[in-house]
Amino acid sequence: MTSTFWRVTLYAALLAALSTPATAATWIGTWGAAPLPPTAAGGPGPATPSFSNQTIRQVVRISAGGNRVRVRFTNEYGTKPLAIGTARIALADDKGNVQPGTERALTFNGKANTLIPAGAPMLSDPVDMTVKALSTLSISLFVPEDTGPCTCHAIGMQTAYVSETGDFTNKDFTPKEKILARAFISGIEVETAAPAKAIAVLGDSISDGMGSTNDANRRWPDALAERLAARDTKRGWGIVNMGISGNRLLSDGAAQSALARFDRDVLSVPGLSYVIVFLGVNDLGIAYGKFENGPMAAFFKSQQGPNKATAESMIAGYRQLIARAHAKGVKIYGATIAPYEGAMYYSDEGNSVREAVNKWIRTDGAFDAVLDFDAAFRDPAKPTQMATPLQSGDHLHGSDAGYQAVAKSIDLSLFK
16 A cells, blocks of 8 residues: 555544534533522421521532532522622531542632522532542522521531621631521532533422431432442433422422422433432321321321312323423323321321322333332331331331332433
8 A cells, every 4th residue: 555545544543533513512410409499497308597697507418529619508588689798618527527629619609699689590600620529518598688587498407507707608617506597509500521411309308307316318319329320330310309398290389389389399310311309298287187286287288278189180290200301302200108107197088099190100100110119118007007117207207217228229321
């Protein structure tokens, strides 16, 4: 062969190599906490806090890693602009202590401070920061003005630290107060050049982690993140937990209904490929529970409305979620409703509806796959209630062991 042939061949190979695009970096959701409207004391959770000229330090464990990070702040239920004076992010140890030298300032359009309009979220500017899968982060936020009742996620299952007066975002402080709410943060996103996808969970308190150990990341979505991270070392899996304690599929009450908040909380997650729907027990408990007395009787009665949940109406609600997910090209998996006999709002009538809905979830084929959380939780000797070691004592929420069992019941081959 001639030297001309080889020159042409090498030139063509070089052009092909140069024209092949590098793997594009992708933003995906790696952590989430659904925002909630303020509530007064007397419901299932504490009254919504307010802050003024204080620093709030919060600890989160992300799922997928990346090379750049940004935080989604929220004032979506605020009635006035939210002033952010300064904000910082850092790597933290398992106890939430900041790792020296990892702190980064968060900016907004290049500035250290910003105003988030009433009713709006706001993404921080991206910050160069290498974070591994399952990293723990510390986020410090200084609010220089009176915030009014915050846009918070009430049941954080993680201690947040509130300072005395002043900006302590770049220093240690002795907390004036400790809270378990997520305040003014609703999401963390990472940018990664590695293949990565996000999974969002639409759920209630059982996904929120009620009954699990505080500050230990023992919710079932946490355990799912750990399983996926162990399986795939070269692919990132972002698990965005949008469970809300008390949430219902069809009716407002503890925040907006799942049908109302689905687009904002779930379909907007960057890199979303899969949705897991696991809720419905509150629809049944509030619709059919017998609230004669007890500390929560008045609250639950106040939640009962004229449109009583039925198997037909709940199935129609699930079909709406399915249609909206499929319109976005997202797979949606349905989890069967867990048994709840022994819970304060249990009734045989409600359980009959649960069994009818679960039969539909298992057999209709409307969901892209079925996750049988009913089977994972239930007592084989009494299928209408959770197995004792798997529930936290109220016959409604899982224990650490229960949430681990639920996560282990999920077929990981559904996530590719």
